[in-house]
Amino acid sequence: MEENLDEILLGGQTFSWKKNDDGSFSSVLGGKVRRITRLEDAYDDPFLYDYFDLGYDYEKAKREIREKDEILKEAVDAVGTLRILRQDHFTATISFILSQNNNIKRITGLYERLSRRYGREVDEDMYSFPTPDEMKDATEEELRALGVGFRAPFILDAIAKCALLDEVDALEFDQAMEKLKEIKGIGDKVASCILIFGYHRTEGFPMDVWMKKVMSEYYPGKDKSYFAPYEALSQQYLFSWIRNKKE
DNA sequence: CACCAGGCCGTGC
DNA sequence: GCACGGCATGGT
Numbered sequence: 217m218e219e220n221l222d223e224i225l226l227g228g229q230t231f232s233w234k235k236n237d238d239g240s241f242s243s244v245l246g247g248k249v250r251r252i253t254r255l256e257d258a259y260d261d262p263f264l265y266d267y268f269d270l271g272y273d274y275e276k277a278k279r280e281i282r283e284k285d286e287i288l289k290e291a292v293d294a295v296g297t298l299r300i301l302r303q304d305h306f307t308a309t310i311s312f313i314l315s316q317n318n319n320i321k322r323i324t325g326l327y328e329r330l331s332r333r334y335g336r337e338v339d340e341d342m343y344s345f346p347t348p349d350e351m352k353d354a355t356e357e358e359l360r361a362l363g364v365g366f367r368a369p370f371i372l373d374a375i376a377k378c379a380l381l382d383e384v385d386a387l388e389f390d391q392a393m394e395k396l397k398e399i400k401g402i403g404d405k406v407a408s409c410i411l412i413f414g415y416h417r418t419e420g421f422p423m424d425v426w427m428k429k430v431m432s433e434y435y436p437g438k439d440k441s442y443f444a445p446y447e448a449l450s451q452q453y454l455f456s457w458i459r460n461k462k463e
Numbered sequence: 464c465a466c467c468a469g470g471c472c473g474t475g476c
Numbered sequence: 477g478c479a480c481g482g483c484a485t486g487g488t
Contacts, residue, residue, distance in 0.1 A: 424469035473482090476477105
């Protein structure tokens with residue numbers, strides 16, 4: 217299967233997993249500690265079966281993306297098999313609010329601090345990411361003290377408007393984007409990420425600083441429609457590829 | 464010291 | 477509509 221678990225779990229679509237010294241990965245999801253070494257381990261766990269989208273044929277998608285052009289072929293061959301994880305709405309929303317003008321390592325650290333401060337300790341030194349209710353009394357001072365910086369008021373606005381997150385499911389993609397952008401600190405890029413990773417909307421095509429380089433250098437004049445019907449997955453391949461590219 | 468990181472907001476034109 | 481500076485923090 218050659219899944220690239222490092223890229224899937226540590227490459228910027230989730231910030232909840234840690235890699236252990238023995239090479240396994242662990243996280244608290246769905247109220248429990250989850251620990252896997254290979255993707256195959258997830259088949260035994262109904263929660264992870266859904267989380268890793270194991271019912272979808274990623275090998276087929278990968279083949280079709282690879283056939284599209286030489287750049288995607290190079291990207292797919294360099295990156296291996298990716299998957300689009302199914303994360304919950306609130307976790308994805310806060311995660312990608314944290315992501316703006318930030319780097320993956322620091323986002324992961326902030327995610328961890330929010331979990332320790334507002335989440336539950338479900339096992340020894342293992343904390344769940346908080347729910348909106350668990351964060352309802354959070355203050356800007358507290359959040360700034362944790363290191364989220366100028367994103368503190370954005371997080372508070374997301375908590376205040378968390379009911380809005382349930383309305384997004386019923387909306388068409390463009391309307392869903394606009395709905396998420398009603399939350400302060402959510403623009404086009406962050407909304408795209410939330411829709412892909414928190415709502416499994418595969419039409420999303422987030423343009424961050426890396427993807428802007430890819431598009432201007434290799435796809436001048438093109439936009440996300442070129443990559444249909446694999447916008448999100450193609451974007452993930454190109455993002456991983458350019459970010460890990462040497463020289 | 465500078466510049467950057469899975470950007471967004473407010474302002475000015 | 478587009479361009480620009482500011483914004484917290486930590487790494488290089």
